[in-house]
Amino acid sequence: MMKYIIEGGNPLVGTIRIQSAKNACLPIIAATILTKGKTILRNVPKISDIDNLLFILSGLGCRVQWKDGDLYIDTTNISYNEIDAEVAKKIRGSIFVLGCLVARFKQARLPYPGGCAIGARPIDIHVEGFKKIGIKVREARDYIDCSAKRIKGGVVYLDFPSVGATENIIMAAALGNTTTTIINAAKEPEVTDLVRFLRSCGACINGEGTDTITVAGVKELQGVDYIPIPDRINTASYMLAVATVGGNVVLENVIAEHNANLIEKLKADGCKIETKNNNLQIIKDKNQITRKRNTSMQTSPYPGFSTDIQNQYMVYRSTVSGLTTITENLFENRYSIVPQLQKLGATICVKNRVATVTGGSELTGGTCENPMIVIPNDLRGGVGLVIAALASRGVTIVERADLVKRGHESIERDLGNLGANIILKVQ
Ligand code: UD1
Numbered sequence: 001m002m003k004y005i006i007e008g009g010n011p012l013v014g015t016i017r018i019q020s021a022k023n024a025c026l027p028i029i030a031a032t033i034l035t036k037g038k039t040i041l042r043n044v045p046k047i048s049d050i051d052n053l054l055f056i057l058s059g060l061g062c063r064v065q066w067k068d069g070d071l072y073i074d075t076t077n078i079s080y081n082e083i084d085a086e087v088a089k090k091i092r093g094s095i096f097v098l099g100c101l102v103a104r105f106k107q108a109r110l111p112y113p114g115g116c117a118i119g120a121r122p123i124d125i126h127v128e129g130f131k132k133i134g135i136k137v138r139e140a141r142d143y144i145d146c147s148a149k150r151i152k153g154g155v156v157y158l159d160f161p162s163v164g165a166t167e168n169i170i171m172a173a174a175l176g177n178t179t180t181t182i183i184n185a186a187k188e189p190e191v192t193d194l195v196r197f198l199r200s201c202g203a204c205i206n207g208e209g210t211d212t213i214t215v216a217g218v219k220e221l222q223g224v225d226y227i228p229i230p231d232r233i234n235t236a237s238y239m240l241a242v243a244t245v246g247g248n249v250v251l252e253n254v255i256a257e258h259n260a261n262l263i264e265k266l267k268a269d270g271c272k273i274e275t276k277n278n279n280l281q282i283i284k285d286k287n288q289i290t291r292k293r294n295t296s297m298q299t300s301p302y303p304g305f306s307t308d309i310q311n312q313y314m315v316y317r318s319t320v321s322g323l324t325t326i327t328e329n330l331f332e333n334r335y336s337i338v339p340q341l342q343k344l345g346a347t348i349c350v351k352n353r354v355a356t357v358t359g360g361s362e363l364t365g366g367t368c369e370n371p372m373i374v375i376p377n378d379l380r381g382g383v384g385l386v387i388a389a390l391a392s393r394g395v396t397i398v399e400r401a402d403l404v405k406r407g408h409e410s411i412e413r414d415l416g417n418l419g420a421n422i423i424l425k426v427q
Helices: 022-034 048-059 085-090 092-105 124-132 163-173 189-200 232-245 256-268 307-319 338-344 379-391 411-417
Strands: 002-007 012-017 038-041 063-067 070-074 107-111 136-139 143-147 154-157 179-183 204-206 212-216 247-252 272-276 279-284 295-298 323-327 347-351 354-358 372-374 395-398 421-426
Touching: 002 379, 012 232, 012 411, 022 038, 022 048, 022 070, 022 092, 022 163, 022 189, 048 063, 048 070, 048 085, 048 092, 085 092, 085 107, 092 107, 092 124, 092 143, 092 163, 124 136, 124 154, 124 163, 163 179, 163 189, 163 212, 189 204, 232 247, 232 256, 232 279, 232 307, 232 379, 256 272, 256 295, 256 307, 295 307, 307 323, 307 338, 307 347, 307 354, 307 379, 338 347, 338 372, 338 379, 372 379, 379 395, 379 411, 379 421, 411 421
Parallel strands: 012 247, 154 179, 295 323, 372 395
Antiparallel strands: 002 395, 002 421, 038 070, 063 070, 107 143, 136 143, 179 212, 204 212, 247 279, 272 279, 323 354, 347 354
């Protein structure tokens, strides 16, 4: 069991270097199954979701090594093997292995994948897409079996621009001699990054970043040296931490365009944000009287507001004056943070998909002897509670640090370097 012990109140001042995006690294790591030889991925966070996926790759005979924050994967001795059920259940990312294994070995069996407890997270869009391109899919109670003598290709219309389904179908279709067109594809930067990675390996794919992606299968793909995009979700979380707590922070290795909507919202609230090259500076004077501003936000596929920063934005808006109406359109369980924030003094009312936040609350933790304890249910909720604890007077314990560690190599190191009073306690 791991938890964060946080004493709030310190402004955040300094620099954080953003690592490569978890949600880009996961499909790219899976995609190395399609390649022959060695791949180097740069600036990869050493987090549990990635470790679990690497465990799956090791089970297939891949050689995996970490060196100075870079990840080396050698697929020379890869061969088909069944995936360990315990590991597959731990991460949603294990679903990517399915498309890659069928493409490379014409068969795959995967125990149903896990992931954060943020909703039902079905895989029907993946399955329908696979069937459309000629993959036979058999769903049993505990696992899913896929096989295909040959990927036929064709046109796949997605009912919803699912990020994972788009990525999975791209990977399943990348080898062979047929063409697959995905219509209503996801436009997230992580999808674009996967396509760029595959293209650098020799794949023939077009249309990334638009809603129509065309994949022309190729005979083989080679390993490469690649730098995945910086993590736009962690960038947003740290921006929101500064906006909530106050301070002056430079985030290095950022693609500001990926957070354009959040930057606009924070500027409208009075935060100073400047971007230069790949750096973003955010300044928020804690004593600045912010003008009361009502606003609304709804989560939607990119370039809409990401569901992965909804909780952190809710924490921030709890502390500045004005009403905020939040609509969560992606995942049904993404308000589990609300009762925990209410314990700290936030005023939030939830009705179905809509949360109404009455801002301007002073958040309060406990004392050293009797700290306030809050318990997240998922990764982003955990990050939201860390931000809330930093903004709270007194001492707060954020339980389930293991959830935060799914997406942050060391949030305590990053925030501690900025002057936050946060320690990780391992029991
Ligand atoms: C990815 C991200 C996750 C982010 C989410 C939405 C990774 C590893 N994870 O998750 O952090 O929150 O995108 O931006 O990249 N759906 C179906 N059937 C399916 C697939 C999805 O109904 O077969 C629904 C989901 O329940 C959800 C919506 O579609 O309501 C979006 O899901 P999707 O885009 O697939 O998210 P993930 O790829 O799981």
